Amino acid sequence: MTQPDVLDTVQLLTPEGTRVADHRYDPRVAHLDPAALRELYADMVLTRRFDTEATALQRQGELGLFTPSLGQEGAQVGSAHALAPQDYVFPAYREHGVLHVRGLDLTDVLKQFRGVDHGGWDPAEHRVHLFTLVVGAHPLHAVGYAMGVQRDGDVATGDPNRDTAVIAYFGDGATSQGDVSEALTFAAVNQAPVVFFVQNNQWAISVPTSGQTRVPLVQRGVGFGIPSVQVDGNDPLACYAVTAEALDRARNGGGPTFIEAVTYRMGAHTTSDDPLRYRDAAEVAAWRAKDPIDRLRRYLADAGELPQQFLDDLDARAEELAVHVRDTVHAMTPPPAESMFDHVYATPHSLVDAERAWFRDYESALEDGSVR
Amino acid sequence: MTTMADRTDATTTVPTEKLTLARALTLGMRTALRHDPSVLLMGEDIGRLGGVFRVTDGLQAEFGPDRVVDTPLAESGIVGTAIGLAMRGYRPVCEIQFDGFVFPAFDQITTMLAKLHARSLGRITVPVVIRIPYGGGIGAVEHHSESPEVLFAHTAGLRVVSPATPADAYTMIQEAIASPDPVIFLEPKGRYWDKAEVALTPYGTPGAGLDKARVVRPGADLTVVAYGPTVHTALRAAEVAAEEGTSLEVIDLRTISPLDHDTVVESVRGTGRCVVVHEAAVSHGVGAEVAARVTEECFFELEAPVLRVGGYHTPYPPSRLEHHYLPSVDRLLDAVDRAMAV
Numbered sequence: 176m177t178q179p180d181v182l183d184t185v186q187l188l189t190p191e192g193t194r195v196a197d198h199r200y201d202p203r204v205a206h207l208d209p210a211a212l213r214e215l216y217a218d219m220v221l222t223r224r225f226d227t228e229a230t231a232l233q234r235q236g237e238l239g240l241f242t243p244s245l246g247q248e249g250a251q252v253g254s255a256h257a258l259a260p261q262d263y264v265f266p267a268y269r270e271h272g273v274l275h276v277r278g279l280d281l282t283d284v285l286k287q288f289r290g291v292d293h294g295g296w297d298p299a300e301h302r303v304h305l306f307t308l309v310v311g312a313h314p315l316h317a318v319g320y321a322m323g324v325q326r327d328g329d330v331a332t333g334d335p336n337r338d339t340a341v342i343a344y345f346g347d348g349a350t351s352q353g354d355v356s357e358a359l360t361f362a363a364v365n366q367a368p369v370v371f372f373v374q375n376n377q378w379a380i381s382v383p384t385s386g387q388t389r390v391p392l393v394q395r396g397v398g399f400g401i402p403s404v405q406v407d408g409n410d411p412l413a414c415y416a417v418t419a420e421a422l423d424r425a426r427n428g429g430g431p432t433f434i435e436a437v438t439y440r441m442g443a444h445t446t447s448d449d450p451l452r453y454r455d456a457a458e459v460a461a462w463r464a465k466d467p468i469d470r471l472r473r474y475l476a477d478a479g480e481l482p483q484q485f486l487d488d489l490d491a492r493a494e495e496l497a498v499h500v501r502d503t504v505h506a507m508t509p510p511p512a513e514s515m516f517d518h519v520y521a522t523p524h525s526l527v528d529a530e531r532a533w534f535r536d537y538e539s540a541l542e543d544g545s546v547r
Numbered sequence: 548m549t550t551m552a553d554r555t556d557a558t559t560t561v562p563t564e565k566l567t568l569a570r571a572l573t574l575g576m577r578t579a580l581r582h583d584p585s586v587l588l589m590g591e592d593i594g595r596l597g598g599v600f601r602v603t604d605g606l607q608a609e610f611g612p613d614r615v616v617d618t619p620l621a622e623s624g625i626v627g628t629a630i631g632l633a634m635r636g637y638r639p640v641c642e643i644q645f646d647g648f649v650f651p652a653f654d655q656i657t658t659m660l661a662k663l664h665a666r667s668l669g670r671i672t673v674p675v676v677i678r679i680p681y682g683g684g685i686g687a688v689e690h691h692s693e694s695p696e697v698l699f700a701h702t703a704g705l706r707v708v709s710p711a712t713p714a715d716a717y718t719m720i721q722e723a724i725a726s727p728d729p730v731i732f733l734e735p736k737g738r739y740w741d742k743a744e745v746a747l748t749p750y751g752t753p754g755a756g757l758d759k760a761r762v763v764r765p766g767a768d769l770t771v772v773a774y775g776p777t778v779h780t781a782l783r784a785a786e787v788a789a790e791e792g793t794s795l796e797v798i799d800l801r802t803i804s805p806l807d808h809d810t811v812v813e814s815v816r817g818t819g820r821c822v823v824v825h826e827a828a829v830s831h832g833v834g835a836e837v838a839a840r841v842t843e844e845c846f847f848e849l850e851a852p853v854l855r856v857g858g859y860h861t862p863y864p865p866s867r868l869e870h871h872y873l874p875s876v877d878r879l880l881d882a883v884d885r886a887m888a889v
Binding site: 292293298299304307309312315318319320321324353354357358360361364517519521522523526527 | 587613618619621623624627628629630631632633634635636637639651654655658659662663664665666667668669670671672703704706726727728758804805806807808809
């Protein structure tokens with residue numbers, strides 16, 4: 176039987192914050208000095224602050240919905256830190272930590288949840304695609320994009336500023352979608368430069384991972400002939416290391432990699448969900464003890480690398496972010512109604528043009544009172 | 548983007564060749580592949596085999612396996628990866644082997660391909676062409692004779708077109724490839740072997756456009772609206788009707804989204820009568836849309852209700868029965884008679 180590329184779950188930091196030696200992956204993190212690790216820590220803290228603020232805004236009625244990433248900051252921030260500027264990200268709808276690391280203003284994520292547009296940002300600016308709520312549809316786009324990278328010759332040139340990898344983020348639930356299997360197939364037969372980063376957060380809304388698979392998800396990749404690795408998804412250092420290795424493999428022409436990051440969705444699926452209906456407090460408590468932010472804080476603190484000034488500054492940054500999120504969301508107003516006719520097509524379409532004209536006439540007639 | 552008109556070389560003498568509709572498509576794609584390195588074809592068995600209808604015959608030999616790609620047998624995968632390739636700057640042309648096999652890709656087409664331009668506020672364009680051999684009359688097995696055009700026409704963001712002649716096949720496939728919008732390109736497989744002279748215009752020669760219908764036979768008494776495989780049926784019916792003293796005007800819609808209502812309405816204003824004919828089921832179909840629009844725009848010029856001729860609200864029947872299901876010349880003429888009798 177084909178085995179995963181690495182047999183044991185990769186872990187470099189225990190939940191207590193103790194560094195574990197790993198012959199294969201230590202070199203991948205050797206260059207991360209205390210300052211770099213503090214940035215990793217800061218990005219997780221800021222992501223969580225965003226999460227708290229957006230959840231509060233939904234509770235206040237300012238957002239229609241929100242998808243918290245609470246608990247998954249280690250998998251997201253750790254993996255995203257391994258990306259190069261030229262790499263391209265295809266996220267699902269809970270990847271706030273990834274988006275933050277890529278430099279997006281996270282309030283862009285909230286435009287959709289505020290109901291003012293379906294997209295939110297320019298994908299080209301940070302090389303981060305828009306997410307949709309159709310679970311599992313986007314890994315195919317990532318593979319197609321990676322096939323384009325291959326055809327452009329931007330793989331295995333040896334130029335670190337040119338060689339390009341693509342990464343697709345999705346969850347345990349998405350692995351049941353046929354499109355994900357097709358994405359793995361197309362990636363494998365084309366040896367496309369793509370990394371599949373699965374956050375197994377244990378729950379697809381109310382259905383546990385055992386309702387999606389009879390084998391560890393990491394073996395899904397193996398079955399397609401794709402090097403596969405399982406990582407402690409609440410260990411940001413290990414997530415960084417396995418992702419860095421996978422991205423290098425992709426950029427060097429070694430083809431795709433499948434990563435299963437074992438993590439936990441500490442909060443609800445969305446703000447409309449009620450996890451108390453389907454899971455135990457004890458389970459949540461057990462995972463809280465493995466929190467990704469706590470473990471990196473313990474590690475840095477034990478090493479004497481967490482000065483109070485840094486923590487105070489980080490508190491200030493987090494508060495600044497929260498104020499920015501609040502103010503920006505409050506200021507988000509709907510676009511003009513007629514904008515629904517914009518960009519349906521890239522070139523003129525007579526039906527859309529005619530309906531736009533009709534709509535404009537009707538709306539202006541409403542205003543002057545000539546129709547009801 | 549360079550428009551097709553920018554690349555026209557008006558001084559060249561245009562050669563013509565007698566081609567089947569299928570071969571005209573091949574040469575249209577070959578021209579696009581030769582002139583635009585971002586064009587690539589993808590689909591099942593389109594490489595060495597040349598596709599089950601041989602429409603891509605010889606193209607992999609000329610352009611190689613990276614541009615004429617034999618994909619895994621997975622329609623959603625074909626369209627999904629085509630979307631990613633388009634985001635990277637490519638212009639993929641996907642072949643779906645048969646109409647009845649497009650549905651695994653339906654989600655990618657309707658929730659992703661059709662909506663990405665709008666979702667991104669115009670920042671992303673997805674110039675993907677999806678070629679689908681469609682329609683019946685070839686004695687095929689189940690799922691090989693269907694007409695799914697309305698499912699796509701009902702989805703904003705997609706253009707849906709269908710050539711009826713070799714000449715249109717040659718130019719429309721090139722216009723579809725050049726379009727920045729996704730195009731569902733429906734090929735009337737029952738007419739793949741029809742032959743006609745085709746002007747092999749250079750790549751970029753402006754054609755009739757992807758948004759215009761065409762009057763293919765002028766007439767005075769009644770307008771027959773057809774597209775794809777039924778244009779041929781309508782023209783044959785017009786000949787029979789002419790012998791019987793009824794003058795039919797035949798319109799080839801060419802495009803279903805957008806639908807060129809102006810051409811239809813102008814015709815019906817002249818004739819006062821209209822029959823729409825397509826192989827797809829009549830209920831909720833293109834005929835219903837045309838009838839509604841004609842009624843709105845020509846209510847006082849109409850001499851008779853707009854009638855529809857087409858398939859029934861049944862699964863496509865076994866092939867030994869398909870001649871009962873498909874709109875024949877006789878069934879079309881029966882509708883003409885009913886409209887003329889009012």
